[in-house]
Every structure is written in C-alpha cells, then in structure tokens.
Amino acid sequence: MAASFASKCSRVGHSLFGGLGNSLSGLVTTSQEIICSKFLSQQQQRSFIQMRTVLKVVDNSGAKKVMCIQPLKGRKGARLGDTIIASVKEAHPNGKVKKGKVVYGVVVRAAMQRGRCDGSEVKFDDNAVVLVDKQGQPIGTRVFGPVPHELRMKKHVKILTLAGHIA
Amino acid sequence: MRLEKCWFCSSTIYPGHGIQFVRNDAKIFRFCRSKCHKNFKMKRNPRKVKWTKAYRRLHGKDMTQDSTFEFERKRNRPERYDRNLAEDVLKAIPKIDKIRVSREERHHKNRMKGNKAKLLNEAARELEQGINLVKPPLVLQQDPSLTLPKIKVQVSQQQAEENRPMEE
Numbered sequence: 439m440a441a442s443f444a445s446k447c448s449r450v451g452h453s454l455f456g457g458l459g460n461s462l463s464g465l466v467t468t469s470q471e472i473i474c475s476k477f478l479s480q481q482q483q484r485s486f487i488q489m490r491t492v493l494k495v496v497d498n499s500g501a502k503k504v505m506c507i508q509p510l511k512g513r514k515g516a517r518l519g520d521t522i523i524a525s526v527k528e529a530h531p532n533g534k535v536k537k538g539k540v541v542y543g544v545v546v547r548a549a550m551q552r553g554r555c556d557g558s559e560v561k562f563d564d565n566a567v568v569l570v571d572k573q574g575q576p577i578g579t580r581v582f583g584p585v586p587h588e589l590r591m592k593k594h595v596k597i598l599t600l601a602g603h604i605a
Numbered sequence: 606m607r608l609e610k611c612w613f614c615s616s617t618i619y620p621g622h623g624i625q626f627v628r629n630d631a632k633i634f635r636f637c638r639s640k641c642h643k644n645f646k647m648k649r650n651p652r653k654v655k656w657t658k659a660y661r662r663l664h665g666k667d668m669t670q671d672s673t674f675e676f677e678r679k680r681n682r683p684e685r686y687d688r689n690l691a692e693d694v695l696k697a698i699p700k701i702d703k704i705r706v707s708r709e710e711r712h713h714k715n716r717m718k719g720n721k722a723k724l725l726n727e728a729a730r731e732l733e734q735g736i737n738l739v740k741p742p743l744v745l746q747q748d749p750s751l752t753l754p755k756i757k758v759q760v761s762q763q764q765a766e767e768n769r770p771m772e773e
Contacts, residue, residue, distance in 0.1 A: 556621065
C-alpha cells in the first residue's frame, strides 16, 4: 500500500517535484505525502516548461500562442533561457509564421524561479518565448516586455539588443 | 554587489537572499524572505501591515526625515575607484550608523514620554481595587480604612453539610 501511494504521489507530483527541487525530498511518510501534495498545489509551485506547455510569444513574428513539443536540453523540462521546439497554436492572420508550424523558441520569461550566480532568484509573471530559427537568430524584429540577463550567457545577444527592458 | 531594500518590509537584502519578481511592465519587486513574498502575493498593502517599515514611518512610529538617510540614497552613477575615498567611507559608515541609532532612540523616547503618568494612575487604581491580594484580610479588618464594607456569612453549618457528602 505504501508503494502504491508513493507511485501515485510521484505521478501526481511530477511537475510539483520538478519545481520544488530539494525541499520535498526530506518528507517521506505516506500520509504526509498526500497531505503535502494537496497543500503544495494550493501554493502554486512553479514548474518546468515541458511538453504541452502553452507559452506566449512576445515578438512580432506573427504567432501568438505556441505549445512546447520538446525541451532541448533538460530531463525535466526547459527553464529560463533554454531553447524549445514548439508548435504554433494561434497566430496573427498575416504573419511570417502560420498556425501549425513547428518552430524553435527561446524562453525569455518563466514563472519558475531561476537562480542567479549571486545567489538570488528571479521569477517572472508568465511564460513567454521568442521564436528563433535553427541557428538561434530571432525571426521577429521586435521583442516586447522585460527579458533576463541570462540570455547573454546563452549567447542570445540579438534578442537582448531587440529587448526594451533587461531585467 | 548592491544591498537592496525589500519592497515589502524595507529591510536590507544581502547577496544570496531573497527572490526578485519581475512583472510584465518591467517593474522589479525584491523580497528579503518568503514571508514578504507571500504577503505580496496575497496583495497586502505594506502600508497597512503593522510590522513593516512603511507602516511605521507612515504612522509616525519611526523617524521619517533625517540627514543620515541622505547617505543611503540610491546613486546610479558609478564612482571611479579611489583608495582614499573608499577608506574614508569605510570609516564613516559605523559612525553614521551610531548617530542614526541614537537619533532613533531619541525619537522613540519622545514618543513614549506621556506613559509614566498614565502607568502610575493605573497602578494606583489597581491597588485600591485589589488590596486583598496584598494585605491579609485580618489586618484590613483591624484597620477599617483599608477595606470595603463586608457582609458576614455563617460558615459552621455549611462546613457540616460539605463534610457529609465527602464522607460518603
């Protein structure tokens, strides 16, 4: 019974675990696990960007909403600054990118906090992506909203130059 | 390295602590710990939450205007490094802190000034009402000025009645 509880919790809490990292690993008892996962879902733990995650597109490439098909790099999912493969779900009627197209994108805003090298953490309000081509050059010519510093480390300098605010 | 102020409680955030939340309008909120962060998520106004500096300043519990605060203003222009200047600054920081703390203590003392008289009045009233707890009733009977008028009750019959149920 303990094993079935554990497996159920592990499936339910897959995304929660991803978001929590180390903090939940200490709590092991079966009854507590269920209570904890209920309690944690109330607190809205943020998690990785995985398959089926819908992201907002913040450039003028023509797409509006995009669904992640595959995070490149990362077992559990993509985070701030990572590239993903996505499928365009919603698009502007006359744009470079049409609905149903498979594109690459760089995550520029993630609701899940990302640690910075000075020890602090940053988190944004929503999940947003900028569409790029296979070489990493952005398809659009403008980027809306704030973007993080982390893109510089990932060599997405072009996106930084297009951005209005750098958080 | 920069020491920031928590948006909610106005305490300093040292490097390695806290979470920075960037809203979509590019406004950055820094929090020193999850307590402040959670309060922010609950949409609480720091000016109404009693333990924050914002509340205390607003309600006059803490100093609002002082020349020592000028030293802590945010300066966006980086200073060219000058060893002498840096040395002087490092020496000045504890002195300024001491002055600021002493001024805050003075402000607090001023605020608490009327309390002594109030406390004495309350103590006198409490003494008058609860004198039984201080002096034994026998002494008070001998000196009737210390007591309130009492009603005597016959005790012996009641004691006999109590004893019977206890024996059973």
